[in-house]
Amino acid sequence: MRLRVVLATIAVITAGVATFAAVTDGFRAATSEAAWRLAVAERPHPLPDATLVDQSGRAFRLSALRGRPVLIEFFYTSCPAICGLLASQFQAGFERLIAEPERPEVRLLSVSFDPERDTVMELADYAARLGVDGRIWRVARASYSAELQSLLDAFGVIVLPDGAGGFIHNTAIYLVDAEGRLARIYDPDAAERAIAELGA
Amino acid sequence: MIPGLLLYAVLVMPPVAAWLEGSMVGHMLIQIPLLALAGGLVARGTVGGRRAVFAGFNAGGCPGLLVAVFAAAVWMLPRMLDAALRSPLVELAKLTTVPLLVGVPLALSWPLLPPVARGFVWANLISHAAVLGWLYTVAPSRLCTRYLFDQQATVGVALLIVAMALLVGWGWFVIVGAPIRLWSYDRTRRQLI
Numbered sequence: 001m002r003l004r005v006v007l008a009t010i011a012v013i014t015a016g017v018a019t020f021a022a023v024t025d026g027f028r029a030a031t032s033e034a035a036w037r038l039a040v041a042e043r044p045h046p047l048p049d050a051t052l053v054d055q056s057g058r059a060f061r062l063s064a065l066r067g068r069p070v071l072i073e074f075f076y077t078s079c080p081a082i083c084g085l086l087a088s089q090f091q092a093g094f095e096r097l098i099a100e101p102e103r104p105e106v107r108l109l110s111v112s113f114d115p116e117r118d119t120v121m122e123l124a125d126y127a128a129r130l131g132v133d134g135r136i137w138r139v140a141r142a143s144y145s146a147e148l149q150s151l152l153d154a155f156g157v158i159v160l161p162d163g164a165g166g167f168i169h170n171t172a173i174y175l176v177d178a179e180g181r182l183a184r185i186y187d188p189d190a191a192e193r194a195i196a197e198l199g200a
Numbered sequence: 201m202i203p204g205l206l207l208y209a210v211l212v213m214p215p216v217a218a219w220l221e222g223s224m225v226g227h228m229l230i231q232i233p234l235l236a237l238a239g240g241l242v243a244r245g246t247v248g249g250r251r252a253v254f255a256g257f258n259a260g261g262c263p264g265l266l267v268a269v270f271a272a273a274v275w276m277l278p279r280m281l282d283a284a285l286r287s288p289l290v291e292l293a294k295l296t297t298v299p300l301l302v303g304v305p306l307a308l309s310w311p312l313l314p315p316v317a318r319g320f321v322w323a324n325l326i327s328h329a330a331v332l333g334w335l336y337t338v339a340p341s342r343l344c345t346r347y348l349f350d351q352q353a354t355v356g357v358a359l360l361i362v363a364m365a366l367l368v369g370w371g372w373f374v375i376v377g378a379p380i381r382l383w384s385y386d387r388t389r390r391q392l393i
Contacts, residue, residue, distance in 0.1 A: 008257035009266065016270030023274055032282040032345045158345045168348050 033170055036156045037185040044181035047154045050147040052111065052140040055127035057120045059143060062151075066180040068105035069198055071191065073173055074157045076114035077126045082171045082188065086110075089173070089191035091130055094137045096195055106198050108137040113152060113159050114167065115141050155182060201245025208238035212295055221285060224344060224351040225358050232275055232298055236268075239303020264309030265321065271301035276332075278343040285346045326366045333359030 021027055029035035039045075049063045073090060075083035090108050097106060110132075112118035118126075118141050126132075127139045142148035152159060159169045173191055175198075177183040186194045210216055211234055220226040258264045274280060275298055283290040313321070336356030342349050 002259075004257050005259050005263065008263040012263045012266040012270070016266060016273075019270065019274060023277065023280060030277050030279060031343050032279045033341075035279055160346075160348060162348065168342075170342065170345055 033156075033172075037172075040156075040182055040185050044177060044179075044183040045154065046181055047176065048147065048150045050151045051143040053120060053143055054134065054138045054140045055120065055123040055132060056134055060140075062176075063180055065107060065109070065176070066178060068107060068178055069183075070107045070109050070176045071173055071194055072109045072111060072155070072176055073188075074111050074113050074152070074155065074159075074169065074171075076112050076167060077118050077122055078114070079166065082169075086171060086173070086188050086191075087130055089189060090137065093191035093195045094131070094133075096192060097136055098133075106136075106195055110137070110139045111151070112139070112141045113148060113157065113169070115145060115148060156185075201242050204238045204241025204243075204245060207234065207241065208299060211235055211238060217291075217295075224281070224347040224355045227281055227284075227347075228276070228355055229358050229362070232272075232294075235295065235298035236272070236303035236306065239299025240307035241303075242299070243304040243307040258305075258309055258312065260314070261309035261312030261317070264305035265313060265317075268302045268306040268309070271297060271305075275302070281344050282346050322366070322370045326363050326370065329359050329363035329366065333357065333361075333363055 024030055025035055025038055029038050047062060049061050051059055051061050053059050071090075071093070073086045075086055077083075087110070090110060094108055097108075112123065120141070123139045123141060127134070130139075132139050142151060155174055157170060159167050162168045171188040173186040173188060173194055174182060175184040175186065175194060184194075211220075211231065217231070220231040275294060280290070280294070284294045285291070310318070333356045336343070336359060337353055338356075339352060343352060
């Protein structure tokens with residue numbers, strides 16, 4: 001009887017630890033966000049070739065950015081909180097890039113997920129306030145709402161209405177590699193570190 | 201057994217499931233515990249012979265308790281809550297494994313546990329609820345991507361309240377020697393006294 005109980009206990013602990021390890025990627029990710037970052041870091045993910053329109057009204061496809069790494073953030077201009085931090089991070093990164101004579105061929109792209117309010121004119125105002133140059137750093141919105149959703153899904157960005165006209169959303173800096181794949185996800189305050197890792 | 205089956209039938213009704221899963225508190229602190237309770241009620245209603253099938257492996261209740269602890273720990277992970285909302289298959293897994301692997305083994309094992317082990321379980325449950333509650337209250341980022349930030353803080357407060365309630369209930373049991381009864385029932389007079 002006692003042997004059976006000991007064996008059953010060992011079997012339960014083994015199965016329990018194995019299951020827990022399996023659902024946490026080896027005890028490394030307890031949240032969806034952490035799991036997604038891990039999955040992207042281990043295997044770059046392909047992205048849909050969405051059509052975007054920048055602050056000057058120029059339409060371009062995401063695939064047109066291939067050939068050099070791009071750091072992407074998602075935001076909406078009327079965000080009262082975290083998007084401001086991201087914008088200041090991109091601003092600092094942008095200033096670092098233009099100050100470096102031997103700067104790496106990194107591009108910055110800010111994509112709005114609020115096409116209703118963030119019109120091209122609104123984006124132009126926003127870009128002017130931040131000093132966006134339109135070459136190294138562009139601010140854009142998706143041309144089509146269906147494409148915006150597939151873009152958000154591909155990046156793992158979840159946007160929920162907050163009930164007060166704004167949005168609750170996860171925030172990060174996304175590295176798209178020269179092949180156009182999502183290759184790494186950084187914390188929202190890590191733009192300069194991301195640029196440093198890319199060689200600046 | 202019938203109350204457990206009825207409770208389960210209500211919990212898996214799509215409108216009820218959707219309503220409970222609409223908030224983080226409803227999902228984590230109401231639906232999952234009630235699913236476990238449904239499994240436990242069904243298990244308590246099974247005949248003794250069926251319990252005996254596992255009795256040889258579960259003498260003292262430790263293996264059964266561990267099954268419940270591991271299964272509950274898995275379904276308390278924020279990513280599992282997200283996954284259940286995202287994937288019907290994971291949702292189905294939750295609706296089946298919580299009653300079967302949390303409620304049933306807990307109900308069958310609890311009476312077998314020695315008092316010291318029960319005290320250990322209570323103490324851990326209270327401390328974990330308190331620590332988790334505090335972590336959910338102060339976490340700077342969202343742990344579940346499918347729920348709003350304020351719902352996470354609400355879960356934290358609710359967990360702290362649960363911890364306090366469990367502490368009061370357990371303390372009462374330790375001091376008085378009997379569970380708290382909000383009323384008592386005299387079977388001979390068949391009336392509330």
